[in-house]
Each structure stands twice: as structure tokens, then as C-alpha cells.
Amino acid sequence: MTDCALPANSRIVVSMLRAEKSFTFIDLFAGIGGLRRGFESIGGRCVFTSEWDRFSRETYEANFHDNREVEGDIRPFAETPELIPEHDVLLAGFPCQPFSIAGVSKKNALGRPHGFLCDTQGTLFFDTAQIIAHHRPTAFLLENVKNLESHDGGKTFATIMHVLTQELGYHVSTRVISSEHWVPQRRKRIFIVGFRDKSSFDINKLKLPEDEGPTLGSILEHDVDSKYTLTPHLWKYLQDYAAKHARAGNGFGCSVFGPDDVTRTLSARYYKDGSEILVSQGEGKIPRRLTPRECARLMGYPDSHKIPVSDTQAYRQFGNSVVVPAVKFIARNMKRHIYAAVDAERPEAAPIRKVTRPDRQAAEAHG
Template identity: 35%
Template sequence: MEKFKFIDLFAGIGGFHLAFHSLGGECVFASEIDTHARKTYQHNFYSINPELFEKGMFNDDIRKISPQEIPDFDILCAGFPCQPFSQAGYKRGFNDNHKSERGNLFFNIVDILEIKRPKAFFLENVRGLISHDKGQTFKIIREILEEELNYSFYYQIVKASDYGLPQLRPRTFIIGFRDEGFLKGFNFPPTKPLKFNMSDVWEGQCSREIGFTLRVGGRGSNINDRRNWDSYLVDGEVRQLMPEQGKKMQGFPDSFEFPVSKKEAMKQLGNSVAVDAIRECGKSLLNHLNIIELQSLDMKKTKNKGEWTEIYSFFKVINDKKLTLSDKDLNNTQNYFSVSKVSTLNLDKDIILTDTDLVFIENKITKQRKQVNVRELINKDILQDLSHQIKQNKGTFEIDDIVAIQNELGISIIKGGRSNQKSDIVLDISQDNFCKTNEGFGIKSYLGSKPTLLNASGKTNFIFKVGNLSKGDLDNINSTKTLKDRLNKIIEFGGIFYFHQIEQETMSYNLRIIDSMMPETVAQMLLEFFVERNNILSENLVSVYNKGLLDNITDDLSSLTIKVKRFLVSVLLGFFAGTKWDGKYASNGTIVVKDDGEQLAFHIIDLSSLEDYLFENIVFDTPSTTRHRYGKLILENDGNLYFKLNLQLRFR
């Protein structure tokens, strides 16, 4: 690939940035929390990439930004924090508490990969990652990346000395690809001879050809001490490493500067990646991407059920020339909008419908048109066959007929809406005196598994303080295998749950826009679901109200019902959990594709039907406890016990 874009997470002083910039890449987003490292990063990269800093894309805490706010990119690079996995650290892995969560920062990478879907990723961590917790930590990482996110997964222990630098520094490199398909076979590059040795680094005769691994602490040990890493015998004298030598051992150029103290510079070098090792493996990554992209020119693009359904819905609107409205029970009302134009936010063309079998394909910018007889391409039988194929297939798959129709129309619908958009299809609609142009609709499909209303993430964790338990109960409860059993034990031991807060303030802010007590309301309903397995929202709310769990909220049941309905519509049409909401709907309706292929729609012109439909058809769901890091009792630094539950909502 030619020019490519990458992001640099847990960036340190920019080893990944330096390597991928030299390969022709543009860094469009970077994140680093350490103040001193940020100073060094900006000092060295502002001149080559001023937009990164001027556009506010140098983030200081990856936990405080939503993936939707990150610009699109091709490759995710991350030397995610090694302390929880390192032999020099506490080996806490994924079991950190909900405030520090250093190990759990891996899940911020997961969230970004899931939402942004880049072509590839390149992760770096300590060698001990593979064996941590008897291999369980690495197993979880691999399962999430391969099985949940559908990326390929390649790893290797790489030493800096494998690619020319005179330093041991064994590290775990993990590389994966999104669209590898049947083209398996990425290989890490062959090793290279040393470009120079430690005598060259010291500019004097050194007793070692390859140096020790640079570290963060423990400087000044005796040269004969087994813990020594920074003292060398040079020309018969003991000398201690300084930033000048550390830069060379890590592959940083002489021009790289440290606007910090020497002590801080050595710490930053000890935390950095070996630039040459990253660069060489990065070359192989890019070469493999080129092969994948060349192959994809000769292969039809595979899609999942949701993506194929968006295209099916697009074609069905063209065929029907109308959008039939639904009642609260998902029945055809015989009432409909006439449709005169069909497009998506990402498509560069509009499909203009007429009273005949002809449609006009119009370029949105040039307004150039071409005429197509759509009846030869799309009809009831073809649509029925397409819906059947979508239902029968699993995973990602190809549908030749849909590809052929797109080719004939001269359009390519990759995805109707982006991850930060609520509209999958955009229509010009009319009914009597009502007329709307460029009206956005989301699409929910029953052709596959039940669609989600709110996807689980770290942003949807609700934290409860657990009272009336002793610290001695923690291990007993957490040793229980399932989440349900842990909750039952807490209750059996007399534990009492008090809603504390939502883990991410943005989600709490969005709920408070709906109602000041909405975080508390949703929290109590969520607890009711996990404890009593009462998953249907309408029934759940009645139970919570009757148990008096919302006594601190003065509303009666009818008022609460109205507010919960408003919450559901706001999730459907308005906000994302990780993005601060302005209170406005980003889409004004939703299309539901039923399991028989029939397509019905809701629009805010009849808001009550949409509210009633959601209230009776949305259920709580149980997402992965490992991936979304919830479901265990946590002893916090304040001496209190806490328990996290995750909110995911699905259509039933």
C-alpha cells in the first residue's frame, strides 16, 4: 500500500511513530498519559506532523475518548502497558481494580478495533505476557482478537538484536489482519546481522558485543551484580549508560532530543520500543497488506449478515418505492411514506426513483446522471432469494446476486452508516402534506441473530458499592465460577448493593440529559436483571418499582415508564455511550427487517408507537465478563468493596 494512516496508542516517546513514519505512514492520532513522555513526543514530532497536535489528536488519556472521535486509520499500533504483565511488576494481569486498570487498558484497544475496524494491528508487550497467569492472559487476548473481532493473529518473541540493534530486549510482537480471508501465512521477517555493536555505541572497546535490556529502574547496580543492566566495562573502566548510548541501543537517531532530565530520559528509553525491530516487522506487515489488497481486487468482498441486510434493505426500498409503517406490535399498518430518493451517508450517488421501472443514478457532486431499468435487476423474487441467503449463511460470506446488482447500478455500498452515525440509509419521503428530504433511518435486522440496541463496552459498566460484607469474603466469592453464582453468594452472605456510579462519566452525562435520575433508574433495573434474570424491560421496571428499589425517586410507575421509553428512543436515535450527546436525534426513524424479509418502519412522526415497540421488545443481555471487565468483587483503595455490572440491550 502507498500512503497509509496509523494511530499510536500508549505512545511513550514515539518509537512506533518513528518506525511507521519512515515507512511512509501518517500518524492521525496518538495517546500518551505521562506528562514527561508527552513533552518528549511533541518536541520531536511536531515538526514532521504538526496537524497531529494542532487538531487536538494527541490525547492524554485513552480512557477519556470514544473510538468514534478517532479519525479513520489503517493500522493500530500499541505498546500497551507492560507493568501488569512484566516479571518486574506485580503480575496482576486483567485483575486490576476499576480505578487503575493498567492491564485492562488492553480492552480500550479492543473497543477501538471493534468500532474503527482498521486493516491491521501491531501490538508490543513484554515477553512474560505469553506465560502470565499460566498462559490465561495471552489466551484471553488471542480469543478476543481472533474469535470476537475476527482478526488473524500472529505472534513472535522478538529481540532488538534480531534486527540489527546491540540490545537483547526480548518482546512479544503481535500482528493481525482484518481481511486476510483464506490468505493465511504472514511471516515475521528474517533476522538481520548487527548494524553495530556495543563498542560502537561507547566509541571504545566494550566487553560485550550485545548490551543488556534497557530498563526503567534499578540503575547503579555493581557491574558484577546479576541485576546490573546499565554498567559496562569500556576500555578497562566501568561506565554507566546515559541517554546518548541508550538512544543508539533503541534505534533512535542522533537528532532525537530529550527536553527532560537525564534520569527521565533514561526512564523513557527503558519504556520505549526498539525502533529497528518495529520498522522491520512493520515492513512485513505492509507487504502482507499489499498482497491482501491485490487479492481483494480479484475476489468478491465478503460481508456479515448485518452488512448484507443493509444492502438488502437499500434494494427493497428501491423496489417498493415506499416505506411501510409499523404499529407497536410490528404489524403492517397499511400506512406508508412514498420514497423518491435513496442513498446513504457514505455513498457518492443518489438513486432517484420514478413512477416507471426506470431510476436515475445521480452523482451527488457533479449531478451527472445515468438511467437504469431497475426492474431487470430487482424484483420480489430476487429479494426473497437474497433474504433467504442472508438467513442461511453464517459468519462472513459472499452473495453473488447482490454484487451483480451493485455492479449494474454502478454503486458500491460498503456500509450505509459509519460507526459514529445512527443513519444506515437516507431517504426523501412524503405522505400527504408531510415531506422530508435526506431523512436518516437506522436498520435493525432479524435475518440473523437478534439485533442490539446498545452494545456493551467499558463505557456501559455500572459500579455498585457492596455493603455488609467483610474483606475476608472477597476471595470466597470471587473463586465462584459464574457471575450468577458470585451474585448469589454476595446476597447469601448478606451483601447489599448500592449504586455508586457509571464507570464513564460520558454515559452518565447522556443519561442525565434524559432525566437527572436516569442513571439510578437504569442501575437498579440492571441489578434486577442480573440477580433475578428478569430481562424484559417492561416487566423488569414493574418489579423494581414494586420492590421499592426506586423509593428515592419520587415518580410513580407511569412517569418512570415514560422516562424509560424516552431512554430507549434516545439510545436508538440519539446517543452513543462514549460520546457526549447534545440531546438531539441523529436519525429520525428506524427500519426493521423481519425474519421473513418484510420491511417495516418507525418514524418520530408517530413517536408513541416507536416507544411502545421498544419498551415491549427490548431485553437486557449478558455480554462477556472478561472482555468488558466486570462481574467480580473488587477491594478498592478506600477499603470498600465494589462490583461492576455491564449494560447491553438487545431486541427480542
């Protein structure tokens, strides 16, 4: 009879390989890889990526050299989640537009449904939930706009929390975190953290940095091309437009910031006129837009981050991105909880759960 036990030296090798393996994660609605950077920084290894936008895929692939393609539409994978590799952690920045103030206003103006009733994006959270239900990862981190909490009178957020906690059985904590602790930008985003098994992790208990964050001057380039300076015509138009809306009480305004300031939120529409964040070039001088590299720094990306796309696409990508140091902060605090759960003896696989999609007619009845 052959002895099937591993020799001592083989057990050591297996142990070393397990240690080197660290933990695995998947990157859904990946954008240009902001969430990935956070979890790679604590030893995670990405095994699957999905991003619908082809320009974002181009940037992602220029910065992460995986021996696999970045997948596009996630919906076929939600229908057949077994095609996604097993993983310990799921990351998903599911699309902002259905829940953002700007996105809702636009859809209302067009008479179109928004939130979970939007056919192209609104059910993507539920596709994410189907993947969680099938794979039962140790943990997940979801990210979205702050307005997610108040959308549709709180019903959207309540539905999300019901799915994650009651239907999927995860232990979930949520928190809105603003980015000025790490970058010179005020950008509030909601982070939703879930652990499959009971964990002491609570994102609300994390102590944010107490030091003052950096100011705009720390990320500005020298010798900026004149093409980023507004034309006199556009500058006058923005000033007149701001004055008009100020008289009407609408609150629109173009904002000019100096080197000692912290900016407002960079949005995906920045490519249009740059009005939300203009950089002062001195008294009496016309201000300029941020350059794409400055936008990268404003979002906490390293200067090694490659920008292979046009300025227009780069502005869109950074405006839709997460602030990388904020994600790294959360990841560092999740680290010991992730490793403890991954290293622990895995329980028997839980039965695959079904995720209930909201009834469309009932949802429409809510208005």
C-alpha cells in the same frame, strides 16, 4: 441535467492525492514514538496519538510536529471511539507493567491485583479492543513484554487472543523477537499482528537477519561526562549486594560490558543505579552508566532524536520503549499487505462489535 462525472484531469488529481495519502495509523500508548517511527518509514501518516505520561508527551512533541495535541488518557476515547479519526492501522504498545515479571512481583508484594484486574492499567487492552471494534482498521500491531505469554499460567494471553480472533474476527499471528539482530542489546518482546481480512502475512514466517548484529562499542560516546561514572560507594555497594544474592541463589547481579559485548535488557529502572548495564572503563577502573544518548542508540533511535527531559525521565522513556529497527523490520514486511488491503475496494462496513470484559469475580476465582 448536469453531468456529475469528474473530468479526466480531475480523476488524475484524485488518483495522485490517493497515492500521496498512503495509509493512516493511530499511535496508542505511544511513549516516545518508537512504533510511529517504524510505520512512518513505510509511508504511513499518523492521525491520532495518545500517551498518558506527561514527560513522554514532552519528548514525543519535541520529535513529531503535528498540528494537533497528543492526547492523554485513552479511556475516554475508548468510551466514545468516534472521537478518534478513521485510520487504516492501529499501533499500541499497551502498558508493560501489569504483565512484566518485575511489575507482577511488585504488585504481589503489595498485595495488589495485577494483569486485567489492575484498575489503572489492566483493562487498557480492552480499551484498545473497543477502539478496534468500532473502527475496524485494516491491520494492527500490538507490542508487549515477552512475559505476556506466560502471565497467569497463560490465561491472560489466551484472553487477549480470544478477544482479537473470536470476538473481533481478526487474522492474528504472534512472535517473540529479540533485538540483537539490530542493536547491541538482548531485548525480547512479543509482537501481535492482526489483519481484518484474510492475509498471507504471518510474523512467524519472517526471516530474521542472519548477520551478526552490532556490539556495544558501536553506540558508545567519546568524552563522557564524569557524572556517569559510579561513585566508589555505589560501586562497592553493588558488588557486595550482587555477592550476597549470588550466595542466596537469587541471581541478582550488576553487569559490566565491554565494547565487544551485547548487553542485557535496558529497563525503566535504569535511572536508579544503572546496575543492569554498566560500561567498562578499563581494568581497575570504576564502570559508568550509559548516557541518555547511548540509551537512545541502544534502542535504535537516530541521533536526531531530541531528548528534552532530565536524565531520569530519559532513562525511564528508553527503558519502556520499543527497539525502533525491529519495528521497522516488521513494518517493511507488513507494507505490501497493508497497501494491498487499503487499495482494495473496501467492503461494506461490518457491524460494530462489542468486546466482553472478563468478569471480575470469575477472574478473581482463578486466583
